[in-house]
Amino acid sequence: MRKLPPLNALRAFEAASRHMSFARAAEELAVTPTAISHQIRLLEEITGQALFRRRPRPITLTDAGERLFPVLRDGLDRFAATLAGLRADADHSPLVVSTTTAFASRWLVPRLARLKSDLDLTLEIDASETPANLRSGTADFAIRYRRTAIADLECHEMARDRFVPVMSPALLDAGPPVAGPVDLATYPLIHFRWKRPDLDPPTWERFVTEARRFDPAAAEIDVTTGLRFSEEPHAIEAALAGQGVALVSDVLVQRELAQGSLVRPLDFSIDGLVFYVAYLADAPRRGAIESFLLWARDEVAEAADRTSLQDTATAACQ
Known part of the structure; x- marks a missing residue:
């Protein structure tokens, strides 16, 4: 020795x-x-x-x-x-982030080039529905979709989403106008399987239940019909292709809403969960993680502003 x-x-x-x-x-x-x-x-x-x-x-x-x-x-x-x-x-070296496949494909991957340009930061994405054990060292941080923060980790809100009906502008232009929730009954509904063990998942059934409080006629929407997918990104792709109206996270379709490739036919929505950035209190690259968190919050806010402008323009056209 x-x-x-x-x-x-x-x-x-x-x-x-x-x-x-x-x-x-x-x-x-x-x-x-x-x-x-x-x-x-x-x-x-x-x-x-x-x-x-x-x-x-x-x-x-x-x-x-x-x-x-x-x-x-x-x-x-x-x-x-x-x-x-x-x-x-x-x-x-790349900063390894653990997140869901939906968030990785719909929100994170399209922004990697801008992240590199803005922060000179490269991410390695570990996409899985199973949360990574950050104490094992397999990831530097995680983006987790939850109702509440994680008690034993540094856990900071990045974005809070809502589930909104979206469809292609071409489908909306070609079909009947949508003045309220009941008018969605004239379009095919697009469903995806909610895999979390939540008691109140953001499904079309829940959408109708909440919409009936304001518009009893919403009960006429037949939620048993339509296209069904196992993954939310596939439901989004179907909506982009003009195959119907999907009920999806507004965070995951911020880019499409801002670009106008998807539109919200009405303002009514239901609550979603929260995207949290989580990491160990003594994470070796804590500074880089916190820089990412601030950048991501700005990205969400800017996209929301662009989406709001697009919604205003769409409403004016209708």
Whole structure:
């Protein structure tokens, strides 16, 4: 087993030898000159030899000190250089994010180039419906879709969504006007399977239940018919293709709504959950993660503003 003196004693000796001053060594290491003197005395006890000539002033190294100093200086220099290299590699390596396949494909992937341009940050996306164990080190952070924050992680809201009816503008233009929820009954409904164990999933059945409070005629919507998919992105693709009206997360279709490739035929919507950015409190790349969080919030806000303008323009045309 390797026997080494305390690191504080080695650092104190190296700094004092380099500066030839206990006071300047203390300033560099943010301790008192007395603490530097104590650490050097400890090192002298361990080596069994004096390392400095303290009289007359200024201090000078003894023969033993002259032997030890270059070895320690060069070793600490190599140590610092290696750590700096590792830090540089980490700063330029991809930041691994765990998220759902729907969020990855519909929101994150289309924005990767802008993320690289804005923050010089590269992501490696681990898309799965199974949340990653961040303590295992397989991901730097996660984007999780939940009702509440995670108690044992740093967990910050990135976006809060609502489930909205969307359809292609061509389908809306070709069909009957939509003045209220009941008018959606004239269009094919597009469903997707909600896989979370929630008691109140954002389905067409729930949409009709909530819409009936404001428009009893909404009960005429037949939610047993229409196209059905296992994944939300497939429902979105079907809506883009003009195959019907889908009830989907407004966050996942922000880009399409802003571009006008999808439109909201009416304002009524139902509550969704929250997209949280979650990471360990002592995450090594916490700074980069928090930069991503701020950037993502801005992206969500800007897309929402563009969508609002598009909705206004669509309403004016109708």
